[in-house]
Amino acid sequence: MRNFKFKLWLILAFIGLTGVASLLLSDLSLGNLPPEVTEQIPMETLKFLMLINPAVLVLIATTIGTILYDKVNLSVPLFEKLFDKRGTSSFSLKGIIVEGIVLGVLAGIAILAVAYFFKPYLPQVLLDSSDNARLNLITKLLYGGVTEELLCRFGLMTLFVWVLYKIFKSLNAAVFWSANFLSAVLFAVGHLPMVFQLVTDVSFPVYAYVILGNSIGGLLFGYAYWKRGLESAFMAHAFTHLTMVGVNLVFS
Numbered sequence: 001m002r003n004f005k006f007k008l009w010l011i012l013a014f015i016g017l018t019g020v021a022s023l024l025l026s027d028l029s030l031g032n033l034p035p036e037v038t039e040q041i042p043m044e045t046l047k048f049l050m051l052i053n054p055a056v057l058v059l060i061a062t063t064i065g066t067i068l069y070d071k072v073n074l075s076v077p078l079f080e081k082l083f084d085k086r087g088t089s090s091f092s093l094k095g096i097i098v099e100g101i102v103l104g105v106l107a108g109i110a111i112l113a114v115a116y117f118f119k120p121y122l123p124q125v126l127l128d129s130s131d132n133a134r135l136n137l138i139t140k141l142l143y144g145g146v147t148e149e150l151l152c153r154f155g156l157m158t159l160f161v162w163v164l165y166k167i168f169k170s171l172n173a174a175v176f177w178s179a180n181f182l183s184a185v186l187f188a189v190g191h192l193p194m195v196f197q198l199v200t201d202v203s204f205p206v207y208a209y210v211i212l213g214n215s216i217g218g219l220l221f222g223y224a225y226w227k228r229g230l231e232s233a234f235m236a237h238a239f240t241h242l243t244m245v246g247v248n249l250v251f252s
Helices: 002-025 035-040 043-049 052-072 077-082 093-121 124-131 137-168 173-189 192-198 204-228 230-251
Strands: none
Touching: 002 043, 002 052, 002 077, 002 137, 052 137, 077 093, 077 230, 093 204, 093 230, 124 192, 137 173, 137 204, 137 230, 173 204, 192 204, 204 230
């Protein structure tokens, strides 16, 4: 078991860090940094420095997830099969793929609907910031689809499930939904500091847009993780980005 857990942590940490490295393929916005910083440190160096924080978080999240996931009946079925873990429960590859795609498409449409609804109520600087966030599709799939799922679902949601399990001595649906909700909302709240840098007077619609837009997908990804395993959450998140890119191409 110990050997399996180490292999699992190693591969998940590696793919998570690969997602972090994929940020270098995108046009990272450094306009919010103080002028004295950008004048003294080369842009390429700043981009690499920006990777340190998410890289450390990936290592922490994968460590927490690897230690706790099977203690609370969560799973990484394809990786378990890859390493031939004894006692691996049966799983449906078709179910993992189909549910991941369906939930991803639903999340993508829902997020676009939220953005469309709130657009008239948002300050122009926030809309311009969203338009200028030129993330490469590879970055969206690797960092969004994999790294963020390792951080929010495998690390954070797993930890919340374990804590609630220790408190209530139960692994019922309420525990999983509560953990799912907490991890999704905390991820959304994590976007607020960036908003505060752009918008001086943050209104209720801005708060609602940021929280709702960033948490609605997380709830569906968490459901995929709970019901089908981490790989299904990977797929759901990736197909969310593919759906959003596809819809924007069609209607642009």
